[in-house]
Structures are given as C-alpha cells and as structure tokens.
Amino acid sequence: xxxxxxxxxxxxxxxxxxxxxxxxxxxxxxxxxxxxxxxxxxxxxxxxxxxxxxxxxxxxxxxxxxxxxxxxxxxxxxxxxxxxxxxxxxxxxxxxxxxxxxxxxxxxxxxxxxxxxxxxxxxxxxxxxxxxxxxxxxxxxxxxxxxxxxxxxxxxxxxxxxxxxxxxxxxxxxxxxxxxxxxxxxxxxxxxxxxxxxxxxxxxxxxxxxxxxxxxxxxxxxxxxxxxxxxxxxxxxxxxxxxxxxxxxx
Amino acid sequence: xxxxxxxxxxxxxxxxxxxxxxxxxxxxxxxxxxxxxxxxxxxxxxxxxxxxxxxxxxxxxxxxxxxxxxxxxxxxxxxxxxxxxxxxxxxxxxxxxxxxxxxxxxxxxxxxxxxxxxxxxxxxxxxxxxxxxxxx
Numbered sequence: 499x500x501x502x503x504x505x506x507x508x509x510x511x512x513x514x515x516x517x518x519x520x521x522x523x524x525x526x527x528x529x530x531x532x533x534x535x536x537x538x539x540x541x542x543x544x545x546x547x548x549x550x551x552x553x554x555x556x557x558x559x560x561x562x563x564x565x566x567x568x569x570x571x572x573x574x575x576x577x578x579x580x581x582x583x584x585x586x587x588x589x590x591x592x593x594x595x596x597x598x599x600x601x602x603x604x605x606x607x608x609x610x611x612x613x614x615x616x617x618x619x620x621x622x623x624x625x626x627x628x629x630x631x632x633x634x635x636x637x638x639x640x641x642x643x644x645x646x647x648x649x650x651x652x653x654x655x656x657x658x659x660x661x662x663x664x665x666x667x668x669x670x671x672x673x674x675x676x677x678x679x680x681x682x683x684x685x686x687x688x689x690x691x692x693x694x695x696x697x698x699x700x701x702x703x704x705x706x707x708x709x710x711x712x713x714x715x716x717x718x719x720x721x722x723x724x725x726x727x728x729x730x731x732x733x734x735x736x737x738x739x740x741x742x743x744x745x746x747x748x
Numbered sequence: 749x750x751x752x753x754x755x756x757x758x759x760x761x762x763x764x765x766x767x768x769x770x771x772x773x774x775x776x777x778x779x780x781x782x783x784x785x786x787x788x789x790x791x792x793x794x795x796x797x798x799x800x801x802x803x804x805x806x807x808x809x810x811x812x813x814x815x816x817x818x819x820x821x822x823x824x825x826x827x828x829x830x831x832x833x834x835x836x837x838x839x840x841x842x843x844x845x846x847x848x849x850x851x852x853x854x855x856x857x858x859x860x861x862x863x864x865x866x867x868x869x870x871x872x873x874x875x876x877x878x879x880x881x882x883x884x
Contacts, residue, residue, distance in 0.1 A: 570791065574791075659850055659853050659854045659857060660854075662822060662826050662829065662850055663822065663854040663857050663858055663861075665825045665829075666818070666821035666822045666824070666851075666854060666855070666858060669825060670818045670821035670822075670858065673817045673820065674813060674817040677817060678813055681813075720809075724809075724810070731810070
C-alpha cells in the first residue's frame with residue numbers, strides 16, 4: 499500500500515469525540531494540521547516582529563514583505579476602503595500559504611487538499627461579502643446583479659445568469675485550490691512510485707528510474723510554485739469579491 | 749516592490765535623487781511625504797501594468813485549472829438550482845433543463861470574465877477609486 503497515491507489523503511481520527519448531538523466532532527489529522535498551521539503562522543509572525551527594529555533583520559523583513567504584499571494587493575483591488583478587510587485577507591493568505599507549504603513536507607497532511615476546508619474558507623469570504631454588502635448598501639447591493647445598458651426585455655434572463663455566476667464563486671474558489679493541491683500531490687506520488695517500482699526490477703530498472711526521479715524533482719519545484727501561486731490567487735479573488743461588497747453599483 | 753521602500757538605496761532613478769535632496773533640506777517628515785508621493789505614482793503605474801498582464805500571468809497549467817474550475821462551477825450551480833426547484837415544485841425535468849442551460853451560460857460568462865475577454869463589471873469602479881487611494 500506504500501505506492502497508493504490516494505493513501506496520503508486518508509483522514510484518521512486522533513481523538514474520537516463521536517455523537518455530540520448527532521455530530522461527529524472527532525479531532526482528526528486534518529484538525530491537527532490546521533491547528534499546527536495556525537500555531538506556526540502566529541508564532542512566526544509574533545517572534546519575527548517581537549523585537550522589531552527600524553532596520554529589519556532577515557526574518558522581520560519576511561514578515562514585512564508578507565504584510566506589504568497583501569496590503570498592496572488589497573489596495574489595488576478594492577481601494578483604501580478595502581483596507582478594513584486587511585485582517586481577513588491577510589489571515590486567509592497566510593493560512594493557505596502555510597498550509598500549502600506544510601503539505602510539501604513528506605508524511606505531512608495537506609489541509610488544503612480537503613474540499614471541505616477550502617469550501618469553508620470560500621464560504622467565509624462570500625458570507626462576508628454578502629453580509630457586509632447588505633449592511634452597507636441595503637437593497638442597493640442587489641444592483642450587483644443588474645448590469646447597465648441591458649435592454650429591458652433581457653433583464654430577467656441576465657439577472658438569472660448573474661445570480662448563478664455569483665453563486666458559482668465560492669465553488670470555483672474552493673474547487674480551484676482543492677483541485678490544484680490534490681492533483682499536484684497525486685502526480686508527485688505517482689512519479690515517485692515509478693522510481694520504487696522500477697528499481698525493484700533490477701539493473702535495467704535502476705537505469706530507467708532516472709527519468710521519473712528527474713520528473714519528481716522537477717514536479718517538487720513546480721509544487722512549491724503552485725503552493726504560493728494558489729495562495730496568491732485565493733487572496734486576489736477574495737480582494738476582488740470584497741470590492742464588489744464595497745462598490746456594488748455597476 | 750519591497751526594495752522601493754528603502755530610501756538609502758544607492759543609485760536609483762531621478763525621483764529618488766530628488767527625494768534625497770529634499771531630505772537634506774527638510775526634516776524626516778517632508779522626506780517621508782516626498783517618498784510617499786513618489787511611491788504612490790509608482791504603485792499606480794505598477795497596478796496598471798499588472799492589470800494588463802493579469803490575463804497572461806502565471807503558468808499555462810495554472811490558467812487551465814483556473815478557467816476549467818470557473819466553467820465547472822457555473823454548470824454545477826445551475827444544475828443544483830434546477831434540481832432543488834424540481835424537488836420543491838415538482839416540475840420534473842423542466843427546472844433542471846432550464847437551469848442547466850443557464851448554468852452553462854453563466855459558466856461561459858465566468859470563463860470569459862476571468863480570461864479578461866469580457867469587461868469585469870467591477871473594473872470601472874475600481875479605476876474610479878484610484879485617486880482616493882493616492883491621496884492617503
């Protein structure tokens with residue numbers, strides 16, 4: 499079973515807490531890695547900025563770069579008004595980034611390869627957009643679904659399409675992150691599995707195993723890129739959706 | 749963009765040099781103000797360039813997954829709404845048919861929007877917001 503590429507996504511209960519009001523609230527390996535991700539992120543940010551200097555050291559400048567990166571992204575997408583959402587966007591970005599990078603350690607669980615985790619994050623974003631949009635603009639928020647310059651006859655149809663398009667946002671947001679991490683890790687595992695099964699075939703196999711080994715090394719590099727890129731994409735789309743909540747009129 | 753922040757960087761462009769001369773005359777506050785305005789104009793230009801390159805940014809692999817997820821999400825939501833309406837109203841196949849088609853349309857719209865071929869509805873308001881962000 500060592501070569502099973504799906505085995506790495508198996509959820510196992512660490513502390514079983516079953517049947518709390520009909521719910522299974524067991525503490526699983528996914529929960530463990532989420533807790534570890536949050537703890538490591540908080541500890542990193544706290545420790546690197548604890549004795550801060552005017553001229554930042556290496557670690558402090560890493561924290562500051564993360565801050566600047568997210569802040570400029572949010573400012574570009576949603577304007578200065580959007581900065582009130584900075585804590586949300588920064589937390590989401592750091593959580594996804596660190597969870598993705600954690601997945602690159604051997605034997606670690608990739609939290610973001612569970613659809614329910616990414617879907618919960620996406621629903622948090624869309625929930626914030628909807629609640630804040632209605633709080634700030636009232637019913638004018640529904641103007642988001644009525645584009646300008648559409649002939650009167652087509653308005654009901656276009657509104658239906660816009661509503662479906664809006665509802666598909668949390669799904670595409672979560673599926674994108676989930677699919678990227680899942681597909682990447684399975685591909686990595688499959689190519690690494692070729693190495694072991696080829697080397698078991700003798701001298702010729704060892705020669706042939708060089709190719710999948712090279713591929714595994716290349717894919718590991720690509721996975722690091724994807725880990726960062728997906729966290730970035732998730733944060734950018736969050737900013738764009740929050741911009742809708744701030745300025746719903748077309 | 750982080751290297752733009754350090755004022756004591758050697759070399760740099762003409763704007764940096766201007767900042768440094770202003771800094772020698774005035775105090776830290778005026779120097780910071782000058783740097784802020786210089787940075788604001790730089791970020792505005794950067795953002796413009798980034799928005800143009802957003803459609804082609806990232807690797808092809810990332811683009812493929814992005815566009816396909818947008819499309820699939822549209823169809824899934826359409827099918828889900830159709831299924832729910834059929835179950836609640838008992839209009840057996842019609843809700844599913846109509847909303848699957850609408851979901852397909854929404855999926856195509858999503859793809860075109862994220863590929864930058866159809867103008868983002870929020871694009872105009874975002875660029876209108878720019879002057880406000882520069883004043884801060």
